[in-house]
Amino acid sequence: MPKTSGNVWNVFKYEFLSLVKRRSFILSLVLVPLIPMLIIGGLRLLQGKDVPSIQEVFVKELTNPLPFGIVDESGLIKQYPEWSKMRFIAFEEEAQAREKTAAGELQGFYRISKDYLSSGEITLVKPEVNMVSELAETKSLGELIKFNLIDGDEALYTRMTNLMDVETRYLDVEKADTRDQSSGATFGVPFAIALFFYMLIIISSNQMLSAISKEKENRTIEILLSSTSPMDLFLGKVFARGAATLLQTTVWLGTILLVSMLNNSGFTLPFQLDLSPRLLIFGLPYFIVGFLLFGSLLAGMGAMAPNTREGSQYMMIVNAPLVFAYISINQIIASPTSTMTTFLTLFPMTSPIVIPTRIVIGILPGWQIAASFAILLITTLLVMRGVSHLFSSQTLLSGEKFNIKTFFRTLVFGK
């Protein structure tokens, strides 16, 4: 591997400070967590202190607390159970229900036709559209009709609404996927973690390409090469971008944790985020090494390409495995022990997002973590060694067109 000339720290310091002092970086650091917090905070102020969760903040905006009227011409609805009394008011005459709706005392009213049992015809009369409350109340009306179709038999209705109570028993609890299939968090949290790591690695590493090719475009590269070695430039830039991304991530994660802590004071996230120490312990090295792997490959492309535009055309070749892993996340979540999941766990160009996702899923044998990290680390070191050959002065100062064959040949064989 080509030698450094002791300027890695100087390059790192300049690049890191240049990055974090950029207005766009500061804005993204502050605004990304601040905007949702301001929106939620603003809604809380408008809604008062009774709003218990983020979901409810939005649902409350959309739902209407007013009841619906029911004009039952069929004579089917004879009983109104307790749960329906807050939602529905019975009216003998349609005119009365219409009058109350016009006065704003009802959201609207349902008219159940005389021949409902044969035709199923029900008319909803209302002043304006509210999709959320309409869907909810139409479902409730359905439940009320079912209740009355069985003559208000509470026990039978309970069985109807809860047909079975299945208890699952596993042959081997240690090996089995025992996740709660009914919880939104089972799919939501791994998906969020996968998205987070995917965005983190792909955005930060893709910046490496422009960071290198920009030096060529603004012609500073020759001045830099007369003062320092290409390896110093490469390492300084890669570490600076990695550090800036880590800083950004820390601030964003800190904000998420802060929001989670505000749980007690009034609102919650849509699902419980499991930011367990295990995720942080394994997620951080996977991000760092994953970033070094993709960042190095794209820096190598930047070194070879005469300008950012030409290099960007080939970016997808490097990013493709990561994109594939991301679009396979549903499969990974659904089948965390499948052969494909194991392959993506061990494959170094997909493991940086698959491992954190599987840690959150909770089904990940220790040997797979050890093997995938070893493979990732060795691959990254080999790639960095290969990229160091691309970081020759001759390549950096050359204005030749980017050639993908030469790129991979230099990466693998060094020339």
Added chain:
Amino acid sequence: MSKIIVNQISKRFGKTQAVRDISFDVRAGEIFGLLGPNGCGKTTSIRIILDIYQPDSGFAEVLGGPMSAEKKAKIGYLPEERGLYQDVPLDRCLTYLASLKGMRDEDIKAKLPVFLEKFDLSAHAKKKTKELSKGMQQKGQLIATLMHDPEVIIIDEPFTALDPINTQLVKDVLDEERQKGKAIIMCTHQMSQVESLCDRLVLVDQGRVLLMGGLDEINDRFKTDEVLVKALTPLPSSIKGVKDIMPMNGNHKLTPEEGVQPSQLLKMLMEQGVALESYKVLVPSLDEIFIRVVEEGKRKDE
């Protein structure tokens, strides 16, 4: 003592032979002109000296041996392709470039204001480079070249974009550096600057050396015995000792006969009663020598 030794370096890029067996040396306390037409191999030679390129054969030594990281810090380089970070304030850009040359923060803080003042850029230190005029950017680049007090200075077209006042400023600075014993390589197409600054020069074309030597030595080598005279009275149609008389912008160019030196010719003119207002031995300009040597080189190739 030679600070730079270039010995028989050759470099090929694909089918193009950029440099072919070039040799020269640059001594302490001299300004050495590296001259040649565009694409002649000057920049490749400089990049080999700076260890940016490796030669296919031959070698370049700087400060007594091969290039090293420590030696890079003792070299000031102003490349032909100017490059400062456009979106960064000038002082931050210069601080970074100085740090890569091994300068400590406190030294940069002490020296940068002095250089900014010297190059009349103090008022523009906080401006982004892209907000500065080309001449100011050029002076900023010169600060980056000189601030770390290099032992060897390599400057490619240092007078580009400079007005006459700033051109004189840069000439004075280069002269000052020469007085301090620095070895300076200067590439330029402005032959008047070469004539007024360089001690020695090498002329390169198509990757090879066509001409090398001290300025006086080259002038002597290319001088003719022709003289330019301005007569107070009309010149006779033939003059003893003169082979040819040619009118030239109100003057006359006299070509002496074989073996007649200009000093002898003056004596002969006086003896023949030719009254003269001025008498000047014709010395070809460096521009003329440059064109002549390059064209001769091309003719030889054909």
